[in-house]
Amino acid sequence: MTAKTINILKFVISIVIPLGLGSVAGMVTSEAIPEWYASLNRPSFSPPNWLFGPAWTILYILLGISLFLVWKQAPGADRSRALLIFAVQMVLNFAWTFIFFYFKMLQLALIEIMVLWLSIFVMILWFYKVKPLAAYLNIPYILWVTFATVLNAGFYFLNN
Numbered sequence: 001m002t003a004k005t006i007n008i009l010k011f012v013i014s015i016v017i018p019l020g021l022g023s024v025a026g027m028v029t030s031e032a033i034p035e036w037y038a039s040l041n042r043p044s045f046s047p048p049n050w051l052f053g054p055a056w057t058i059l060y061i062l063l064g065i066s067l068f069l070v071w072k073q074a075p076g077a078d079r080s081r082a083l084l085i086f087a088v089q090m091v092l093n094f095a096w097t098f099i100f101f102y103f104k105m106l107q108l109a110l111i112e113i114m115v116l117w118l119s120i121f122v123m124i125l126w127f128y129k130v131k132p133l134a135a136y137l138n139i140p141y142i143l144w145v146t147f148a149t150v151l152n153a154g155f156y157f158l159n160n
Contacts, residue, residue, distance in 0.1 A: 010071050015064035021090060022060045025097035026053065032101040043154030059141045063090075066127060066134040073130050082126035089119040106156040113149045120145055 001009075029037075033049060070082050093116055100109035120142045128135035 014068035018060035041158040069134040
């Protein structure tokens, strides 16, 4: 394979990973929305449900692009650590949906999303070491997860 072909393959994989995980999480979310989620007391600042799909799609695409930018750099300890931290935050991102929507454990979801936020922050720092643009692409992601953390707290306190 040529270097160009390898980079195209890396790009496709980089986009598919977050979008694929996000799609599975979205299916779990959509099953809980009509009954359980709709029955919850909502914080006054809760956005309409239709906003979450497009927002997460954009964030997952940005995540994928940032992953590609890091992955295509020369192998080294910083790149390896950045990729590992990316994987950890993706697992935490994926797990939050199940904790909140499937298991309906609002308090545990709140704790987990705070750990997710920290992992995103650390990922941004390591991405910056490898490729600054990759770090900058994740600013909307950490801002959204900051909002999601406050929203999760609102749901917890209003429904506990």
